[in-house]
Amino acid sequence: MLTATIFSSLIVFLIAFVLLQKGSLILTTKPLSELLFSSSWYPWRGEFGFYPFIVGTFWVTALAMILAIPVCLLSAIYLAEYASKSVREIMKPLVDLLAGIPSVVYGLWGVLAIVPLIRDYLAPLAGAATTGYSVLAGGMVLAIMVFPIIISVSEEVFRAVPYEVREASLALGATRWQTVKHVVTRKALPGVVAAVILGFSRAFGETMAVLMVVGNVPKAPSSVFDPAYPLPALIANSYGEMMSIPLYDSALLLAALILLLVVFSFSVAARVILMRIERGLR
Amino acid sequence: MLGSTFIVVGSLLAVIAVVILRGVPALSLSMLTQTPKGGYYLGKEGGILNAIVGSLYLAGGATALAFVISLPIALYLEEYAGKSRLASFTRLSLDVLWGVPSIVYGAFGFTIMLYLGIRASLMGGIITVALFVLPLMVRAMDEVLRMVPSELREASYALGSNKLETVFKIMVKQALPGILTAVLLAFGRGIGDAASVLFTAGYSDYIPNSFFDPAATLPLAILFQLGTPFPEVQMRAYASAVILMILVLSLSIASRFLTKRLTKYVVGVRT
Numbered sequence: 001m002l003t004a005t006i007f008s009s010l011i012v013f014l015i016a017f018v019l020l021q022k023g024s025l026i027l028t029t030k031p032l033s034e035l036l037f038s039s040s041w042y043p044w045r046g047e048f049g050f051y052p053f054i055v056g057t058f059w060v061t062a063l064a065m066i067l068a069i070p071v072c073l074l075s076a077i078y079l080a081e082y083a084s085k086s087v088r089e090i091m092k093p094l095v096d097l098l099a100g101i102p103s104v105v106y107g108l109w110g111v112l113a114i115v116p117l118i119r120d121y122l123a124p125l126a127g128a129a130t131t132g133y134s135v136l137a138g139g140m141v142l143a144i145m146v147f148p149i150i151i152s153v154s155e156e157v158f159r160a161v162p163y164e165v166r167e168a169s170l171a172l173g174a175t176r177w178q179t180v181k182h183v184v185t186r187k188a189l190p191g192v193v194a195a196v197i198l199g200f201s202r203a204f205g206e207t208m209a210v211l212m213v214v215g216n217v218p219k220a221p222s223s224v225f226d227p228a229y230p231l232p233a234l235i236a237n238s239y240g241e242m243m244s245i246p247l248y249d250s251a252l253l254l255a256a257l258i259l260l261l262v263v264f265s266f267s268v269a270a271r272v273i274l275m276r277i278e279r280g281l282r
Numbered sequence: 283m284l285g286s287t288f289i290v291v292g293s294l295l296a297v298i299a300v301v302i303l304r305g306v307p308a309l310s311l312s313m314l315t316q317t318p319k320g321g322y323y324l325g326k327e328g329g330i331l332n333a334i335v336g337s338l339y340l341a342g343g344a345t346a347l348a349f350v351i352s353l354p355i356a357l358y359l360e361e362y363a364g365k366s367r368l369a370s371f372t373r374l375s376l377d378v379l380w381g382v383p384s385i386v387y388g389a390f391g392f393t394i395m396l397y398l399g400i401r402a403s404l405m406g407g408i409i410t411v412a413l414f415v416l417p418l419m420v421r422a423m424d425e426v427l428r429m430v431p432s433e434l435r436e437a438s439y440a441l442g443s444n445k446l447e448t449v450f451k452i453m454v455k456q457a458l459p460g461i462l463t464a465v466l467l468a469f470g471r472g473i474g475d476a477a478s479v480l481f482t483a484g485y486s487d488y489i490p491n492s493f494f495d496p497a498a499t500l501p502l503a504i505l506f507q508l509g510t511p512f513p514e515v516q517m518r519a520y521a522s523a524v525i526l527m528i529l530v531l532s533l534s535i536a537s538r539f540l541t542k543r544l545t546k547y548v549v550g551v552r553t
Contacts, residue, residue: 005355
């Protein structure tokens with residue numbers, strides 16, 4: 001039992017170690033700064049510039065968060081503060097279902113619904129021409145995919161705010177909305193930040209759904225209607241060909257390591273915040 | 283606020299509705315009962331039985347493997363390690379692991395398989411997916427084990443049973459519904475993930491005969507069929523998505539139902 005426990009707690013470090021070992025090969029030939037900030041991606045010439053992919057990842061993820069945060073926080077507030085018990089009991093399984101849908105299905109839905117929507121309605125409205133396979137499509141699909149995690153974590157955080165705090169505010173004559181706005185959200189802020197960080201790291205590493213709708217053009221996007229090529233999609237698409245070109249596999253594993261490190265630091269931060277809140281409650 | 287809640291519910295319904303509306307017309311019995319025949323990806327006849335069976339094998343194997351590792355870990359965390367530093371470190375580490383993107387597991391699994399000289403196979407996929415669902419399973423079991431009332435534990439000790447007996451005869455029995463839910467959740471997550479099996483399980487038009495054969499999986503079947511330029515084949519991708527979605531959603535609903543049903547027979551836990 002002890003062995004299994006220690007093994008499980010070390011898996012994440014094992015993954016990092018293996019990726020670092022393979023990924024460091026390319027670092028001996030090229031400085032890290034060149035890999036991160038060069039935009040020339042010509043693996044067959046030995047040029048591995050991750051810049052367009054990193055920028056693409058951030059565009060898609062940031063857009064998803066911008067779309068998801070207001071919706072998620074407002075629904076979490078509604079569910080935690082206003083909704084009756086029966087509404088909550090209906091919503092919880094629905095949110096769970098949303099979390100259970102496989103990413104490929106989201107991707108397919110994006111191809112069938114979101115891509116045509118952007119191509120035929122949203123882009124002409126903004127005066128842009130696009131195939132629909134764009135940062136915006138990736139962001140919209142991702143936003144829906146992070147709904148469940150942000151909603152469920154932040155709802156729990158709101159509900160963890162002690163009832164006395166609310167009563168004190170109401171007793172001072174504040175309305176319900178004022179109480180929510182000035183008291184509950186302030187008290188819940190660290191937890192909400194943690195929920196958002198968790199959503200961010202989920203979106204950051206999502207591969208298949210994004211790959212299917214984002215266009216996969218290795219060029220830094222300049223508008224939301226441009227296609228992009230996020231890092232996870234790069235890894236997934238290039239695995240077939242990587243064995244034939246020297247250093248290609250090393251570059252891709254370095255990309256995986258970058259993903260891992262970003263997600264790692266984000267989730268550690270979020271979990272530490274959440275653990276503090278939990279400890280404060282006891 | 284009510285509006286944003288509607289957006290959430292609306293997007294769920296939109297996803298399900300669009301996939302079903304587009305997929306069901308293309309669904310046929312031969313898709314469920316045949317493996318791809320020659321020229322299947324050009325629009326000729328055949329089905330995706332290879333992917334359905336492959337996915338079930340893969341997720342089943344991975345869930346079983348993860349279960350064998352998870353249960354001792356969860357029991358250890360709850361019963362032996364208590365609030366020790368190791369326990370909280372393991373919990374944090376598993377939570378972080380839970381957030382690691384599946385593509386990273388895929389890359390990791392592939393690298394390890396290269397070291398060991400295993401080709402893309404059912405085995406490689408099972409190991410990778412088992413690692414991928416492990417954190418979810420341990421943490422879910424950990425939560426339900428924590429709910430077991432301590433009086434039960436004390437009663438068991440008072441009757442003279444030792445720690446191991448208490449853990450397996452009392453704790454596990456009490457937490458059974460929750461453990462079952464954890465298993466179903468992990469199965470659903472394992473069957474739906476594409477990025478981790480992309481390099482580790484490979485793809486094949488045949489149903490795998492041994493652990494060392496490559497195995498097709500439903501998510502990849504959807505991806506590959508969608509990637510062809512033929513509308514007939516793309517239609518089959520929609521139909522495959524319906525199959526996958528129904529499988530996953532019914533698992534999710536079944537686990538909810540089972541939990542409710544089984545908790546009735548458990549002492550002292552209110553739902």
